[in-house]
Amino acid sequence: MTVAIGINGLGRIGRSVTRIVASASNPGVQIAAVNDVASTDKLAYGLRRDSVRGAFPGTVTASGDYLVVNDHAIRAFHHERPERIPWADEGVDVVIEATGRFRAGAAARFHITHGGARKVVISASADDPDAFLVVGANHKSYDPALHDVVSPASCGVNALTVMAKVLLDRFGLRSVNTSVMLAAQSWQRVQDSLVGTSREDPRLGRATGESIIPHNYVVGDLVRVALPEIGEMRYSYYCVPTPIGSLAELSGQTDRPVTADEVNRAMAEAAAGPLRGILAYDPDPTVSIDVKNNPASCLFDPSGTQTTADGGVKVRGWFDNEWGFSNRLLDLARLVGDRLPVPSSRVTWSVA
Numbered sequence: 001m002t003v004a005i006g007i008n009g010l011g012r013i014g015r016s017v018t019r020i021v022a023s024a025s026n027p028g029v030q031i032a033a034v035n036d037v038a039s040t041d042k043l044a045y046g047l048r049r050d051s052v053r054g055a056f057p058g059t060v061t062a063s064g065d066y067l068v069v070n071d072h073a074i075r076a077f078h079h080e081r082p083e084r085i086p087w088a089d090e091g092v093d094v095v096i097e098a099t100g101r102f103r104a105g106a107a108a109r110f111h112i113t114h115g116g117a118r119k120v121v122i123s124a125s126a127d128d129p130d131a132f133l134v135v136g137a138n139h140k141s142y143d144p145a146l147h148d149v150v151s152p153a154s155c156g157v158n159a160l161t162v163m164a165k166v167l168l169d170r171f172g173l174r175s176v177n178t179s180v181m182l183a184a185q186s187w188q189r190v191q192d193s194l195v196g197t198s199r200e201d202p203r204l205g206r207a208t209g210e211s212i213i214p215h216n217y218v219v220g221d222l223v224r225v226a227l228p229e230i231g232e233m234r235y236s237y238y239c240v241p242t243p244i245g246s247l248a249e250l251s252g253q254t255d256r257p258v259t260a261d262e263v264n265r266a267m268a269e270a271a272a273g274p275l276r277g278i279l280a281y282d283p284d285p286t287v288s289i290d291v292k293n294n295p296a297s298c299l300f301d302p303s304g305t306q307t308t309a310d311g312g313v314k315v316r317g318w319f320d321n322e323w324g325f326s327n328r329l330l331d332l333a334r335l336v337g338d339r340l341p342v343p344s345s346r347v348t349w350s351v352a
């Protein structure tokens with residue numbers, strides 16, 4: 001089955017989703033419509049030219065109200081409010097809400113109540129979605145009858161959660177402490193600018209390229225939503241000046257002392273087995289740019305593993321904050337789209 005999706009916000013994430021769909025031979029989704037306050041010409045340009053990912057591997061043009069991506073016409077709307085976007089006119093079933101402006105479940109729900117879509121996936125750690133679903137950890141708890149607006153949490157949460165899941169399942173895990181270093185985001189500033197950023201902490205208006213900027217973002221709590229068995233967690237979060245490629249580190253206490261070799265073997269087995277595609281493993285010495293375009297939530301770096309004789313463990317993974325996360329958004333769009341109840345208007349009757 002092919003799920004018809006709509007994307008609200010064709011920024012870093014929306015464009016990554018579009019590139020992934022366009023380059024996959026059998027993506028399982030079709031982009032039926034997009035919405036962005038930018039003009040269709042600008043949206044086409046933004047897809048064709050990307051300072052980080054390079055030129056679009058195909059063709060993109062604007063034609064009237066359509067973006068034409070590799071001969072596939074995508075309707076482009078330009079509404080500022082979700083309640084104005086007529087998704088149903090284009091047959092959209094699942095909306096990926098990727099503006100960053102409508103992270104609250106109530107606002108995102110307008111895509112369903114007013115726009116006629118049937119499910120929404122919010123591309124961020126949303127305020128009050130019906131469910132947080134981290135692929136590879138708790139996505140099987142998705143219930144189509146209860147969950148209309150879902151969120152995969154954030155890119156950092158996904159990277160931490162897959163490493164935590166392996167440790168938890170194999171060795172037990174508690175007293176967890178995490179650090180995320182997140183690559184530059186489009187809401188950050190090139191120069192110090194203390195007005196105009198919606199974030200309260202004035203440090204978040206400081207020049208992106210000059211500093212490692214601490215950010216009081218509660219990333220760890222959402223790891224616990226996906227893996228409640230983990231118990232109490234602590235977290236640190238920093239914005240770093242890399243254009244792409246982020247770092248997740250996690251330390252904790254296992255139920256019994258383990259060696260670094262045991263931990264690395266567990267990660268390699270999970271990457272080749274149950275978490276294939278979600279967790280990747282690279283034995284080569286890696287740096288953050290090496291994760292660029294990796295579709296996994298986390299590229300595990302075995303050289304970062306450290307253990308102590310009393311059961312302490314520390315692990316490290318890289319993640320492409322846009323590409324990996326956009327792949328998870330598509331995983332969720334397929335998950336919810338494949339389990340849509342058939343509406344009465346779409347039931348076809350056959351007469352014996």
Ligand SMILES: NC(=O)c1ccc[n+]([C@@H]2O[C@H](COP(=O)([O-])OP(=O)(O)OC[C@H]3O[C@@H](n4cnc5c(N)ncnc54)[C@H](O)[C@@H]3O)[C@@H](O)[C@H]2O)c1
Nearest residue numbers: 009010011012013036037080098099100123124186321322
């Ligand atoms: N970039 C990342 O690494 C990353 C990773 C994970 C999650 N996220 C989350 O995804 C969301 C989007 O992030 P991004 O980096 O793509 O941001 P972005 O600023 O690059 O893109 C936002 C897009 O939304 C459009 N937009 C803004 N207001 C709009 C409105 N009212 N209606 C329609 N379109 C509107 C903008 O024109 C822009 O194209 C944010 O919530 C962010 O936290 C980003």
